[in-house]
Amino acid sequence: MRAAFVRRLGGTENIEVGHLPVPEIGPTDALVRMEASTVNHVDLFVRSGAYRTATPFPFVIGRDLVGTVEQAGPGVVGFVPGDRVWTNSLGHAGRQGAFAEYAVVAEDRLYPLPTGVAPSAAAPVLHAAATAYLGLVREAELQLGETVYVAGGGGAVGGAAIQLAKAMGARVLTSASAADAGWCRSLGADVTLDYREPGLAGRIAEAAPDGIDVWWDTSGHHDFETTAPLLRLGARAILMAGMDAAPVLPVGDLYTRDAKLLGFAISNASVTDLARAARVINGLLAAGRLVSRIGATFRLADAAQAHEAMATGGVRGRVLVLP
Known part of the structure; x- marks a missing residue:
């Protein structure tokens, strides 16, 4: 089969596209033919070695996968060949990744794709939506x-x-660039602020005079000196980005508000956590209430360019990868 893989960790120059044997499945695994994938920031971290995890070489890159079951092990009870499925936890902890014609997926990490949902529409939201679930619901x-x-x-x-x-x-x-304001409103944001304009903290305070219950800085900047005075009693601040961030922590402002700092990485999520997230994701996908925008589309043969596009940050929207 054709696959995008690395033989050592490092830059995108290490990504090869070539032929590897079709992987063999275990008794509780399914062999899935890839129809769509995407690039996440964590994929860059794993490929570069910034996020240490088991990567048996040659290591197929990629985390998210939407496709069709080609073969199911004798112990698989929930899926049969021909089923449309998805997963969002490949390419980590020794599991080979999604950037291949075929991938092995353990049944407990495999979920049905709702009827009528296109692979190219589902793949870009899977990792992000599961992250959102873990942050907002579990944490x-x-x-x-x-x-x-x-x-x-x-x-x-x-x-x-x-x-x-x-x-x-x-x-x-929410805060975003002016160019993203319309997109954020289309997703349902009640108030959209331009983060580049001066006085952002004051405008947040005006929009939420009673304070913020859940604060989530997905950019990873974590300016707690600005954030803390805007929090409501009992507020929760979510940490899941900013690997190199070392912000000042205003302890007094936080503990006097009974505030909690909640850090998590989706890579550490249990299969139970991911399955609970998957049920919510599938419900929203089926209802047409979970969407993403595609900023660039690449073929599997151009996996290195897909990683470069994510790394440079020049793409507004998700980086979709097709076979």
């Missing part, structure tokens, strides 16, 4: 009627967080 325990602030609403996780928070009945404020 922050978002409640109906609470106010959420999402910094970076124009990004993949930010956009998914807006949509999921609205589906949960929250009021959503």
Whole structure:
């Protein structure tokens, strides 16, 4: 089969596209023919070695996969050949990735693709939406009627967080570039602010005079000195970006508000967590309430260029990868 893989960690120059044997499945695995994938920031971290995890070489890159079951092991009970499926946890912890004609997926990491949802529409939202679920539901325990602030609403996780928070009945404020304002509003944001304009903190305070219940800076800047005074009593701040960030932590402003800092990485999520997220994702996909925008589309043969496009940040929208 054709695949995009690395023989050592490092830059995009290490990505090769060539032929590897079709992988063999175990008794509780499925062999899935890839129809769509995407590039996430974590894919760059794994490929470069910035995020240390098991990468048996040659290591196929890519995390998200939408495709069709070609073969199912004798212990697989929920899927049969021909089923349209997806997963969002390949390419990590020794699991080979999605950038190949075929991928092996354990049944407990495989989910049905809702009828009528195109692979190219599903693949770009899977990782981001699961991240949004973990942050808002598992970590922050978002409640109906609470106010959420999402910094970076124009990004993949930010956009998914807006949509999921609205589906949960929250009021959503977001900041983004002026070019992304319309997109954020289309996702359901109640208030969209231009993060480049001066006085952002004051405008957040005006839009949420009672304070923010859940603060999520998807950009990874984490300016807690500005953030803390805007938080409501009992607020939760989510940490899932900014690997190199080392912000000042205003402890007094945080603990006197009973605030919590909640850090997580989706790569650490259990299969139970991911399955719960998948049920919510499938419900929103089926209802047409979970969307993404495609900024660039690449073929598997151009995997290195796809990684470069994500790394340079010049693409507004998701980087889609097709066979």
